[in-house]
Amino acid sequence: MSEATQEPLKILIADDEANIRRILETRLAMQGHAVAAAKDGAEALELFRSVEPDVVVLDVMMPELDGFAVLERIRAQSEVPIILLTALGDVADRITGLQLGADDYMVKPFSPKELEARIRCVLRRASQSQGNSGGGAISSNVIALGDLSVDFNRRQAFRAGERIRLTGMEFNLLELLISRAGEPINRLDMLEKVWGYRPGKASDSRVVDVHISRLRAKLETDPENPELIMTARGQGYMFQRLQSGVQEPSISAA
Known part of the structure; x- marks a missing residue:
């Protein structure tokens, strides 16, 4: 802008x-x-x-x-x-x-x-x-995982047709995770791509951890046993691998 x-x-x-x-x-x-x-x-x-x-x-x-x-x-x-x-x-x-x-x-x-x-x-x-949001027709750039769907054109997520309220940062983080589904992403990369800065100290990565927790609470059926956003121990976080044929969103540069 x-x-x-x-x-x-x-x-x-x-x-x-x-x-x-x-x-x-x-x-x-x-x-x-x-x-x-x-x-x-x-x-x-x-x-x-x-x-x-x-x-x-x-x-x-x-x-x-x-x-x-x-x-x-x-x-x-x-x-x-x-x-x-x-x-x-x-x-x-x-x-x-x-x-x-x-x-x-x-x-x-x-x-x-x-x-x-x-x-x-x-x-x-x-x-x-x-x-990137708008009221036009739903884009083909939508993924569905069970009763959860994510529309990357409207930047909205739905569970059984009911909209899940996500903040801009939460959706940006979700978009990054899904764009690299099946690939672990470390916290430093998440901070740089979603928040736009490199952390000055290790404790800054707590921003990522808490946002992941918030996303799980909103998206997972059982947040304590996540099936969508997985913890890659020693590496960071990873969205579950998407099925073949599902179009993955592209991420614009920060």
């Missing part, structure tokens, strides 16, 4: 630290984005409803409502990309946030430049999802 030819992107920043809000507002506005900032969880929800942002940057520790409560309420109605801000060392918070539906996280203290890069990544992926 070319930011120069598009309408300004709407970004919601929710953090109770005034200096963080001020720095991010200034830097993102200088890049041409429309930025709304909230000092607590309640205000964040109000702004979310009125602004309808393209991406949300959400701190965990906030008054009124914490980031987890805000995240849950947003996810109940929207698949908008969400980046969570967590305190250094709070690994449990990061995992909880990802399980609740966050697309990515940043650890405080963080580099504003790195956060901007993460925002660009999730927005690019969301833009690709929207650009």
